[in-house]
Amino acid sequence: MEQRRADSIAEELEELIFAGTYRDGDRLDEMRLAEQFGVSRTPLREAFQRLALSGLVELIPRRGAFVRQPGPVELMEMFEVMAELEATCGRLAAMRISDAALDELRSANANCKAAVEVQDCDAYYTENERFHRIIYQQSGNRFLEQETAKLHKRLKPFRRQQLRFRGRMAQSMAEHEAIVDALVQGDAAGAGEALRAHVAVQGEKFHNLMASLQSAAE
Amino acid sequence: MEQRRADSIAEELEELIFAGTYRDGDRLDEMRLAEQFGVSRTPLREAFQRLALSGLVELIPRRGAFVRQPGPVELMEMFEVMAELEATCGRLAAMRISDAALDELRSANANCKAAVEVQDCDAYYTENERFHRIIYQQSGNRFLEQETAKLHKRLKPFRRQQLRFRGRMAQSMAEHEAIVDALVQGDAAGAGEALRAHVAVQGEKFHNLMASLQSAAE
């Protein structure tokens, strides 16, 4: 983007927000954070703008920057859109994917399988990420690739929790196989549907999690 | 967003970029524009950040802000994504749309029809905008609505040219009728397909335009 300072600050703040350090509605104090990062207010304000761009904070005129954590409803909505974008990537990729990329997918999938066997969530997550990114790229639509990757990144912290559900990794794995099969056969509709379902189930799982948290709170 | 100054400047610059005042790659001179708008560099820089967020300018560190006009390829890509998003809105809206919203759609469509008869592109455009926005809203997914509206806005200047093609308004009109029919019947797949085609044809028309411009240049 622009300068080094504001950029790294934006990233650090992003991490903090993702990590849940700030709650929804928390105000980000310019002066306090400026002191904390050892910079003036100027680069901090630029960082705020970036975060506002990705929807992580809301900038209210004359009031300040407020952390904007998506609620359950918004998260479900985001997963719904994510499912569509991924489905589109899959449909296009089925027609355009290269043999080299197919090999890459198989490799990522093999690594996933290994991670499932030793129940290594982190390793699974990394390879899963690679798997999906390849499909975005192979859609042959750079704009779609970027938009999908953007939303993927934003949903990252919520997707990560999914894998800790019992049996989710194995299920996810099976879905990956189905996706690759459809892509190999150039089955556009099938690949799209497989990806849509693969992502949509995450939204549903999340919904379940929310529901269980809510009932536990009662 | 944040303050009034930077916001209005961002909008004005956006208009200027949309209007084609700046070519792709043009550098936006901070000091010159600051003087022109009668403000200091600070709010201008904030405006640049906003424009970078929507992809209209690229901020290169230590170099400045450069106008980023999408080329033919990127435009086609954007229309392709737009078609998918609209199709998704339509599919969801088919299940969730209210009777009041259906009436609104019919009203917008009637106004469109009137505009076609007097060949009033601007009036058609305004009502067309309303038509689509209603569908976004009726998807019942606020996040989807916002993202779709964002891309819609970004494609606005390019879509507008479409209507001047001979017969495009009438064709567009017929497509609108088909969309409303599908929504009335609650035909999710039909509504999705109708919208996808309705938007995709714009991308193709644009492609034709580009091709004709290119061959004219030879």
Added chain:
DNA sequence: GTCAATCGTTTTGTATACAAGATAAGAAAT
């Protein structure tokens, strides 16, 4: 004559200072 290096100018990035609006607290009036 051409290429490279250095110096100067221009422009971006950051800090600080100032102004204006917002919030909150206290005082006065009902």
Added chain:
DNA sequence: ATTTCTTATCTTGTATACAAAACGATTGAC
């Protein structure tokens, strides 16, 4: 006692000043 108005403080928005980096031009060397 409660409510409202006023005032004081705090925070944001904007301007200016300063530092550092990039670009260009000129000069020197090969």
